[in-house]
Amino acid sequence: MEQKDYLQTKQFFINYCNTLLKKKHILRKKELLEIRNRLLTKGFISFKYHYLLLNSYLKKDNNLNYINITNDLRSLQEFKELEKSTTYTLPI
Numbered sequence: 135m136e137q138k139d140y141l142q143t144k145q146f147f148i149n150y151c152n153t154l155l156k157k158k159h160i161l162r163k164k165e166l167l168e169i170r171n172r173l174l175t176k177g178f179i180s181f182k183y184h185y186l187l188l189n190s191y192l193k194k195d196n197n198l199n200y201i202n203i204t205n206d207l208r209s210l211q212e213f214k215e216l217e218k219s220t221t222y223t224l225p226i
Contacts, residue, residue: 140177140213143206147188148173154191162187178211 151170154160169184179185185207192203 140210144173144177144210147207147210150192151188173210177214179207180211 148170151166151173155163155166155170160166165184165187169179169188172179172181172184179188189204189207192198192207
């Protein structure tokens with residue numbers, strides 16, 4: 135995954151959370167806000183509960199290809215971890 139793909143995927147999940155937050159029948163809005171904030175600040179979802187919650191909404195959405203979406207959700211964290219492990223600063 136390249137930086138461009140990562141940013142597009144992250145933005146998709148942020149927009150998806152925003153869409154869910156606008157719907158009246160969604161119950162766990164506090165958790166969705168936390169997920170959106172995690173995506174905005176850290177760039178990925180770090181808590182298993184948040185991952186499972188968002189994944190449950192994605193699974194029920196008939197407009198999405200579920201297999202690719204869950205892979206994309208996982209790849210956000212993998213990209214950030216790879217980025218962190220390959221970037222370092224030299225001591226002065």
